[in-house]
Amino acid sequence: MNQDEFVSMMADVLEVDTSEITTEASLFDFPVYDSVCALTLMVRLEDDAKVTCSPNELAALKTIGDVKALLIRHGQLDA
Amino acid sequence: MAATISGMHYCLPNEVLTNSQLEVRFGEKAIASIVKMAGIKERRVVTPGLTASDLATCAAHRFLEAREIDPGEIDLLIFASQTGDYQLPATACVLHHRLGLAETCACFDLNLGCSAFPYAACVASSMVESGGFRKALVINAETITSLIHPQDRGLVPLHGDAAVVSLIERCEAGSGILWAELGTDGSGYEHLVVPASGARLPRTEETRKEIVDETGIVRTQEHLYMNGPAVFHFSLHKVPDAIKAGLKKHEMTIEDFDLVLLHQANRTMVDMIYKSLKVPPEKRFYFMENVGNASGASSPMLLAEAWRQGAIKPGSRTLLAAFGVGLSWGVLAIKWPSDMAPSRMELVDYAP
Numbered sequence: 001m002n003q004d005e006f007v008s009m010m011a012d013v014l015e016v017d018t019s020e021i022t023t024e025a026s027l028f029d030f031p032v033y034d035s036v037c038a039l040t041l042m043v044r045l046e047d048d049a050k051v052t053c054s055p056n057e058l059a060a061l062k063t064i065g066d067v068k069a070l071l072i073r074h075g076q077l078d079a
Numbered sequence: 080m081a082a083t084i085s086g087m088h089y090c091l092p093n094e095v096l097t098n099s100q101l102e103v104r105f106g107e108k109a110i111a112s113i114v115k116m117a118g119i120k121e122r123r124v125v126t127p128g129l130t131a132s133d134l135a136t137c138a139a140h141r142f143l144e145a146r147e148i149d150p151g152e153i154d155l156l157i158f159a160s161q162t163g164d165y166q167l168p169a170t171a172c173v174l175h176h177r178l179g180l181a182e183t184c185a186c187f188d189l190n191l192g193c194s195a196f197p198y199a200a201c202v203a204s205s206m207v208e209s210g211g212f213r214k215a216l217v218i219n220a221e222t223i224t225s226l227i228h229p230q231d232r233g234l235v236p237l238h239g240d241a242a243v244v245s246l247i248e249r250c251e252a253g254s255g256i257l258w259a260e261l262g263t264d265g266s267g268y269e270h271l272v273v274p275a276s277g278a279r280l281p282r283t284e285e286t287r288k289e290i291v292d293e294t295g296i297v298r299t300q301e302h303l304y305m306n307g308p309a310v311f312h313f314s315l316h317k318v319p320d321a322i323k324a325g326l327k328k329h330e331m332t333i334e335d336f337d338l339v340l341l342h343q344a345n346r347t348m349v350d351m352i353y354k355s356l357k358v359p360p361e362k363r364f365y366f367m368e369n370v371g372n373a374s375g376a377s378s379p380m381l382l383a384e385a386w387r388q389g390a391i392k393p394g395s396r397t398l399l400a401a402f403g404v405g406l407s408w409g410v411l412a413i414k415w416p417s418d419m420a421p422s423r424m425e426l427v428d429y430a431p
Contacts, residue, residue, distance in 0.1 A: 034294040035233055036113040039307050055308035
């Protein structure tokens with residue numbers, strides 16, 4: 001997955017414009033982000049980025065930067 | 080000797096809970112994402128006082144009448160549920176009385192949730208195959224909504240209630256229930272649990288206090304709790320692996336089956352498992368949009384509905400997998416007998 005695809009996926013999950021997807025942004029600051037949206041993110045990571053995210057890894061995601069780091073850790077995001 | 084499911088019928092409570100009603104209860108935005116993920120538009124839910132055994136009695140009476148089966152012929156009854164009438168006696172004994180079964184009929188409960196149908200079908204078919212029993216009724220009935228806090232916006236939109244009756248009898252060799260693969264991961268028991276519901280945590284004033292989590296979901300310790308990510312992760316990984324292992328063990332593949340049925344937990348999850356197993360669209364079947372996830376009654380209701388709609392043909396093969404609370408799972412492979420009857424049951428609404 002490249003950076004543009006990552007931004008587009010996150011914007012889709014968080015139901016915002018791509019301009020709002022910044023590394024520093026907290027997931028919890030997006031109105032749509034709740035326990036169900038977290039599951040949607042889990043599904044999209046699996047489906048779009050081929051990354052299996054464990055429940056503990058999901059719970060540790062606080063910012064968009066954390067999601068990015070997870071994908072890089074799994075070798076699924078182009079630097 | 081072989082055993083097969085020779086007939087089915089299901090019964091739904093009359094009360095319909097729509098997405099519009101949920102929008103009023105929780106707010107449109109609050110449930111938009113779960114409704115989108117679950118693919119459920121409305122659910123059938125019990126009203127206070129209506130129990131799983133009431134739905135079960137209605138379904139069983141209708142089924143026995145339609146098939147012109149004397150209740151005295153039933154020699155085995157398994158009631159599979161986690162919402163029985165009492166802690167004791169077994170609800171199967173209550174049903175024995177309500178259905179007018181013979182004193183020679185063996186009756187017992189099987190306490191499992193979403194995975195209950197493959198387990199109960201495996202037990203019943205094994206008892207029939209052993210030669211000791213001829214006509215076994217398996218009843219999967221759940222009123223899971225009675226265990227969910229009405230303000231739990233994570234669980235209310237997903238669930239419904241139902242009862243399903245299956246008759247298991249002897250059949251021609253080479254047909255019927257070909258095999259069952261059953262499994263458990265007890266380390267996940269806390270992921271789907273009603274904490275204050277038995278001896279471990281007795282019910283007190285304290286357990287009746289409402290808890291509001293960080294996302295605004297409300298429940299008490301006397302209501303169902305689900306660790307969504309853990310259950311999702313289990314379903315997306317353990318379940319396809321268990322199905323693949325079962326197929327490999329029995330030297331079969333998805334291509335050997337005409338229909339692949341999965342516990343109707345939610346549409347997104349079911350589709351991801353289908354995708355993982357490479358199940359083509361023509362072998363998929365869904366039944367949750369208008370009924371919700373009925374826990375242990377979900378997978379047999381799916382099978383009964385596929386039968387009603389003519390999606391199951393004589394001589395065809397069906398693979399069914401059910402999974403959830405426990406954590407527990409079961410996979411069932413069925414080859415339908417060449418002389419199987421079409422489903423004749425039309426009424427599904429509860430009538431006392």
